Amino acid sequence: MKLAISSNDGKFNSPFSARFARCETFIFVDTKTDAWEARTNPAAAARGGAGAQVVQFLASEGVEATISGRYGPTAMTALTAAGIKAFIAESGTPSELLHKLMGDELEQVTSATGESLHQ
Amino acid sequence: MIIAVASGKGGTGKTTVATTLAQTLAKTRFSVAFLDCDVEAPNAQIFIKANLDQRKNVEMLIPQVDTDLCSSGGECAEACQFNAIVVLGKQTLVFPELCHGCGSCALVCPDNAITEVPRTLGILEGGLSPEGINFGHGILNVGEPMAVPVITQLKKWHDYQDTDVVIVDSSPGASCPVVESLRGADFVLLVTEPTPFGLHDLRQAYGLTQELDIPAGLIINRDGIGNADVDAYCEQVGLPVLLRIPLERVIGEGIAQGKSLLDIHPEYEAIFRTLYEQIMPLAAKEAVR
Numbered sequence: 274m275k276l277a278i279s280s281n282d283g284k285f286n287s288p289f290s291a292r293f294a295r296c297e298t299f300i301f302v303d304t305k306t307d308a309w310e311a312r313t314n315p316a317a318a319a320r321g322g323a324g325a326q327v328v329q330f331l332a333s334e335g336v337e338a339t340i341s342g343r344y345g346p347t348a349m350t351a352l353t354a355a356g357i358k359a360f361i362a363e364s365g366t367p368s369e370l371l372h373k374l375m376g377d378e379l380e381q382v383t384s385a386t387g388e389s390l391h392q
Numbered sequence: 393m394i395i396a397v398a399s400g401k402g403g404t405g406k407t408t409v410a411t412t413l414a415q416t417l418a419k420t421r422f423s424v425a426f427l428d429c430d431v432e433a434p435n436a437q438i439f440i441k442a443n444l445d446q447r448k449n450v451e452m453l454i455p456q457v458d459t460d461l462c463s464s465g466g467e468c469a470e471a472c473q474f475n476a477i478v479v480l481g482k483q484t485l486v487f488p489e490l491c492h493g494c495g496s497c498a499l500v501c502p503d504n505a506i507t508e509v510p511r512t513l514g515i516l517e518g519g520l521s522p523e524g525i526n527f528g529h530g531i532l533n534v535g536e537p538m539a540v541p542v543i544t545q546l547k548k549w550h551d552y553q554d555t556d557v558v559i560v561d562s563s564p565g566a567s568c569p570v571v572e573s574l575r576g577a578d579f580v581l582l583v584t585e586p587t588p589f590g591l592h593d594l595r596q597a598y599g600l601t602q603e604l605d606i607p608a609g610l611i612i613n614r615d616g617i618g619n620a621d622v623d624a625y626c627e628q629v630g631l632p633v634l635l636r637i638p639l640e641r642v643i644g645e646g647i648a649q650g651k652s653l654l655d656i657h658p659e660y661e662a663i664f665r666t667l668y669e670q671i672m673p674l675a676a677k678e679a680v681r
Contacts, residue, residue, distance in 0.1 A: 322475025322490040329469060329478040347487055355480035 276302045276374070277331050278367040279341040283311030286366050291342025293387075294323035300367040301334065304375065309367070324348030328355055340370050340379065343387035353383065361386060393675055394558045396577035398600075400593025402564035404583045405613040405637070406430075410561040411439040412653040413581075416664035418523035422556040426521075428529035429573035430563040431514060431542045439652045442527035446518040448549065450530065450542045452493035453508035457484045461505035468497035468506065489537055514542040516549055526555065539569040547576070557668075566596040574600065579675040580608040581634075587618035591625055598631055607674050611667075614639040634670050635663065 279296035280289055290296035295317050302309045312334070316326035324347030331339065338358040352359050360379040362370050373379050397410040410426070418424045428436040437444070455468070455477055466479040476490035477497050488511055498506040513536050518528035530546040532539050552558045562573035574580055580601045584590040594610070601608040610626060615636040626633050637643070646656035653660050 316475075319475060320473070322487060324475075325478045325485070325487055325490065326475040329475075329480060332480045347490070350487070351478060351480060351485060354483050354485050 274304045274337045275335050276304055276371070277334075277336045277339045278302065278370055279314075279339070280311065280367060283313075284366075285309055285368050289340070289342075289362070289365060289367055289370060291363075293339070293341035293344050294327045294348050295319075296341070299331070301336070302367070302371055304371070307371070322347060325351050328352050328357065331355070331357060338374075340367075340374060344382065344385055345387045346385040349383075349385040359383070393556070393579070393672075394552075394560060394577045395579050395581055395671065395675075396560040396562055396574045396606075397581045397583060398562040398570060398574060398597050399564050399583045400566055400595070400597035401584065401590050404564075404585050404590060405611075406564070406583050407436050407439065407561055408647060408653055409581065409583050409611055409613070410559050411436055412660060413664050413668065414440070414525050414557075414559045415523055415652060415654055416661050417557050417668060418521070418525045419661065420665075423526070423554070424524070425526040425550075425552050425555045425558045426528070426561070427546055427558065428527075428561045429543045429546060429569070430561055431530035431532040431539050431546070431569070432563060434529040434531055436561050437527070437529060438650055440521045440525060440527050442521040442525065443519040444517045444527075446516075446528075448516045448545075449512050450514045450516060450545050451510035451512050452491070452538065452541050453495060454488050454491045454493060454511045455486055455497045455506045456509045457486060458505045458507065459484070461503045462501075463503050463505075465502060467500045467502060471496040471500045492538070493541065513538050516542075516546050518549065526550070526552075539563075540572045543569055543572045547572075564593070566593075566600045570597070570600065571604070574604055574606060577606050579671055580606050581671070582608055582610045582631075583613055584610060584622060585614045585618065586612050586616075586620070586622040588621065590618070591622050594622065595625070598629065607676055609634040609671060609674055611635045611637065613637045632670075632674070635667050 278300040280298045280300045283298035316323040324345045328351035332355040340360045397406050399406045414426045428434040468477045469479045474490050476487045514532040530542040584594040609632045616639045
């Protein structure tokens, strides 16, 4: 499974980003091989609709699941449409969160957990 | 001539000034229109008391995707500046609240799969006041983020070509709705209070008038409170102070009871006539005399 974890600095062992649509980078992990890479989030500086844009990016990259702190309504609608599973965590590094996910310790959400930031 | 009233800070007395100016001019031989462009909180009607017998829905065209025709090429998503339409695999998803109604998605769709359908954002209401002011206001639907189209449509609802003076009451702030309200004005009447808060937001509002290249003048309301920094700022940037309305308990009490400034202090009619005479030579367009 291809997993995307929201991140600030794109490092595997520093704290993840609780922000989803406007996080700086994503850590993409292949859960079969544990191979990972950091990818810049093209929606980080979107004027509006970051939630829609980020999911479009993740879907086009073939991502099947995400881990973040919270998801806004736009992002959640798009995630559901794209069939991407959304998991939430309070804190942790991508490395730790990957292990928690594989140990079935993370909660999956299907409705928005954060406010819309659209002005 | 179009005079827009703006402030930056909220609650400085924009609507009091705008309605008093409109009521003063309506007592002369001028034909006067009043547009309340504060569509999130349009309350000038409390003072204007127009007979609202005209109504119009404000709609914006948003895309509707025919899934049978859509080949999911993603041209629409690429064209959209606001991420209001996205293509996720075989699905094309529209986010109505993000759409600005530009129609680019429908133009670029190679499959002709996009039809533009109306979405209601709010309503316009209009009518004549007892003094003959041609009044109109826009009401944005609660929870609706798109204020600008309501303002745009209010401003072009009627042809004001033959109206001598159009007063535009803007919302506070200095963002898109204010820009849209001020656009096309010949003069911006700024209203502030002489406090650090008033000054902070006045800088933004005055900056906006400069950005839009519209001449401006200032009314200092609740004069006597705060400090002298607003005066110092006006002198520094060359913003003329056209009127000072002192802080008076009787004005505050009257407004709180829904009375107009002219009801509270009839002598303000002469003061606002003088104000208009001061505005005339400053305005961008030759004003009516």
